[in-house]
Amino acid sequence: MADRLYDALEICLQVIEEGQTIDSAVKLYPDLESELRPILEASLQARTLAASSVPSVVQRRGRTHLLQRAAELRQLKRVPAKRRLPAFQRLAVTLGLVSVLVLSSTGLVGASSNSLPGDQLYPVKRTWEDVQLNLVFNQPGRETLQSQFEQERLNEIDELLTQNRSQPVTFSGLVINRQDGTWLVSGISVLVTSKTQFSSAQILNNVPVIVIGTTRSDGVLEADQIEPLQPGSMLPPLEPSHTISNNGESQNAVTTVIPTPAESPIILQTPAAPSATPQSFTYTGIVQSEEGNNWTINGQNVSVNQGDVNGKINVGDAVKFEGYSGDNGNFVVTNIEADSQKPSSHPNEGGKGSGSSGGGGDSNGGKNNGGGDNANGGGDHGGQGNGGGDNGNSGG
Amino acid sequence: MNTLTIAIPTIRGVPVFMQIFDEQQALDGLKNLDSQIIGAVYDEYFPEVYRYVRYRLNDEQAAEDIASDVFLRLLEAAQNKRGPRTNLKAWLLATASHAVIDHLRQVYRRPSEALPEDLLDLDSAPHDIFDQREQKRNVQQAYAELTAEQQHVLALRFSQGCSLEETTAVLKKNVNAVKALQFRALAALQRNIEEMNDGR
Numbered sequence: 001m002a003d004r005l006y007d008a009l010e011i012c013l014q015v016i017e018e019g020q021t022i023d024s025a026v027k028l029y030p031d032l033e034s035e036l037r038p039i040l041e042a043s044l045q046a047r048t049l050a051a052s053s054v055p056s057v058v059q060r061r062g063r064t065h066l067l068q069r070a071a072e073l074r075q076l077k078r079v080p081a082k083r084r085l086p087a088f089q090r091l092a093v094t095l096g097l098v099s100v101l102v103l104s105s106t107g108l109v110g111a112s113s114n115s116l117p118g119d120q121l122y123p124v125k126r127t128w129e130d131v132q133l134n135l136v137f138n139q140p141g142r143e144t145l146q147s148q149f150e151q152e153r154l155n156e157i158d159e160l161l162t163q164n165r166s167q168p169v170t171f172s173g174l175v176i177n178r179q180d181g182t183w184l185v186s187g188i189s190v191l192v193t194s195k196t197q198f199s200s201a202q203i204l205n206n207v208p209v210i211v212i213g214t215t216r217s218d219g220v221l222e223a224d225q226i227e228p229l230q231p232g233s234m235l236p237p238l239e240p241s242h243t244i245s246n247n248g249e250s251q252n253a254v255t256t257v258i259p260t261p262a263e264s265p266i267i268l269q270t271p272a273a274p275s276a277t278p279q280s281f282t283y284t285g286i287v288q289s290e291e292g293n294n295w296t297i298n299g300q301n302v303s304v305n306q307g308d309v310n311g312k313i314n315v316g317d318a319v320k321f322e323g324y325s326g327d328n329g330n331f332v333v334t335n336i337e338a339d340s341q342k343p344s345s346h347p348n349e350g351g352k353g354s355g356s357s358g359g360g361g362d363s364n365g366g367k368n369n370g371g372g373d374n375a376n377g378g379g380d381h382g383g384q385g386n387g388g389g390d391n392g393n394s395g396g
Numbered sequence: 397m398n399t400l401t402i403a404i405p406t407i408r409g410v411p412v413f414m415q416i417f418d419e420q421q422a423l424d425g426l427k428n429l430d431s432q433i434i435g436a437v438y439d440e441y442f443p444e445v446y447r448y449v450r451y452r453l454n455d456e457q458a459a460e461d462i463a464s465d466v467f468l469r470l471l472e473a474a475q476n477k478r479g480p481r482t483n484l485k486a487w488l489l490a491t492a493s494h495a496v497i498d499h500l501r502q503v504y505r506r507p508s509e510a511l512p513e514d515l516l517d518l519d520s521a522p523h524d525i526f527d528q529r530e531q532k533r534n535v536q537q538a539y540a541e542l543t544a545e546q547q548h549v550l551a552l553r554f555s556q557g558c559s560l561e562e563t564t565a566v567l568k569k570n571v572n573a574v575k576a577l578q579f580r581a582l583a584a585l586q587r588n589i590e591e592m593n594d595g596r
Contacts, residue, residue, distance in 0.1 A: 006575035009582070010560060017557065039579065042586035045535045046554045051450040051459075054443045058456075062446075062464040063438050067431055069468055073475060074429045 008032050012040055116156050118167040157188055157215060164217040172210045172229055175203060182220070185211055190223045197225045205325050206281055282322045284339045287315050295333075297321065302331040310337035419484055426474035438467055441485055444556050445492050451555035452496045452547055454536050462495045469495075486565040489558075493548050493566075538588030546581035553578060 012025035022040045026033040109128045112121035129149050136142045153171040160167050173186025183190040190211055203209060203226060213223040285298035290313075295304045297319065304321075313319055313336065321336035425433025445466050450459035469491055473479035480487035539547060545567075552558040552566055564574045 002576070003572065006572065006579045009579050010575050013553070013578075038586045039582045042582045042589065043554065045531075045589060046539070046550050046582065046585060048532055049451055049454070049535060049539060050555045051447050054446045055456075058446065058460045059439075059442055062442055062460065062467065063435060065464055066438050066467045066471065067435060070429050070431060070434050070471055073471065077429065077475070 005032055005035055008036060009039055012036055013043060016040065016043070116160055116163075116165070116167070117169055118160075118165065154186055154188060157221060160215040161188075161219045161221065164219065166215055166217055168212075168214050169221065170210065170212045172208065175205050175207050175209055178205065183223070183226075185209060189220050190226070191216075191220045192223050192226070196223045199225075199227045203228060206331075280322055280324050280334065282320065284318065284320045287313060287317050287319055290315055300331060302333050304333045304336060308333055308335050310335065313338055419482075422484060423474070423480060426471060426479065427477075429471075429475075434471065437470075437484065441488050442467065444485065445488050447555045448489055448492050448551050449496055451551040452493075453499065454540075458499055462492065462499055466492045466495055483565050485562070489552065489566045490568075493544075493551075497544055534589055534592045535585075538585050538592055541588050542581060542584055545577065546584055549574065549577050550581050550585065 008029040011028060012022075015025040015028065016022065022037060022044070025040060026036050029036060108121065108124055112119075112124035112128065115121040115125050129152075133142060133145055133149075136145055150172050153169075154173065157169050157171055160169065171186075171188070173188060175183060175185055176187070177184040178192075181192050183192055188211075190213065196213075208229040209226050210229050211221070211223050212225040213221050215221050283297075285300075287295060287297055289296040290304075293303050293305060295302050302321070302323065318339040319336050320339040321333045323331050323333040323335070325331055422433055422437050424430075426437060442463060446459055446463040449462045449466075450456065453459055453462070466488055470479060470484075470488060539550065542550070549563060549567065552563045558566070560571060560574060563578075564571055567574055567577070569577070
């Protein structure tokens, strides 16, 4: 019923809207006239409230106001857009540049990691090494890193020799053997000629030196200058990762090189008091075997008299020992004791080392005491070379 | 779809008329702050908005202010992506309704502010004179006593003749609900008018 009344009202309103009277409208719904008529009369009253027209001045004022506001908004929109867009662009450009720099520098560093002296990227590699060193603040870590970099120098020289490239090079190493004008320095064959300059009168085996020279296309490094290293300098822990075989072919020496024990760089210590011949050296290392008087420490055969052993030393113990190079090439230990500053590396304790090396875990860690400025104080003990070739050069 | 015809500024002294956009173009023009489209939208809808507000308030100055403000709101809403998406007229009238309510709240919150003169002079009107002006005042008073929703629907239907469909769009109600609402609004208006007439 109510819905019909509402519908009837709507129809009647439309009829009146079209110009008909209330009487005409209610005739459409005679049964609802009593309800519809007062409502329709009220609708006529409601129509009287409507404004007949909009004053033109009112409309113009409003229009002007609106367009003025639109102009202001346009201006506001333009100004922030100018500021915001460049700011966004600057940010985008900055981020882009940073990304490019980071990516390119990362890629550059990565690409330079295999570069060799003379390569365009080699300065990047060396600079990155300096950066890495500057970022390491603890001394042991720094020494480890320096030692790794020295090892890298050896690898680079070895690679240069393999590629028969001629490049000026500088590296640090331990004199292992000296025969017929060819020295073996940390596994690198160094040709010593009459032009080679020595700051010291004579350099013995097991003396850490710095070699400045040029790689030759025949696989030999010709030394321009050889000098004993100053105390505190870093030595590469191993021979180069590539060695030159007897037939001159390059072979990967993974199986012949003891992995780099990062924690055990060789560090030249402050020289001991100058001693008479034979010259004495002090090293640290890991005992790998004990067979009577013949011990192996860091892959090096050493002669140990039981009377010179202080305390009980087992295989795997870190030791500090002193001795000299014997005439037979062996290193003769004059005093050996457990090195309390170095952790032991017992095989059954999961010590470091590579099964491929055969030489056991820590191949180095030896400390050379007594080198340096008194290196020429003793006699020439001739070649020994027991550290060359297969497993490390670090031992005494 | 609504289309607007506006007068383009004259070219070489010759006025050029063209049909420039439909409602969607109008909405885009508002968003882009296109002066021509803004002007066209204003010209098209301002009279309806003004009459609506004038109907609700019976106050010329307030109607002008509020109607103008509705278009400013439209402009800013279009910039902030809060503007109408389809029915521009419905949005304008709904916004006008809210603006009227806000205005009335402010008026009632500040009683010292003068109410429309027509509404204040009722008591002073002579009881025995029922000329057209007095009758209109009674209707205005009767209308003012309706609920806001009833005022809203009557203003839409009788200030400018919104169709039932347009009214449903503004009120966002279905047709039957709007029919019922307008019936109750007119019935209430009729009662109020009778009560005023009886009271005199």
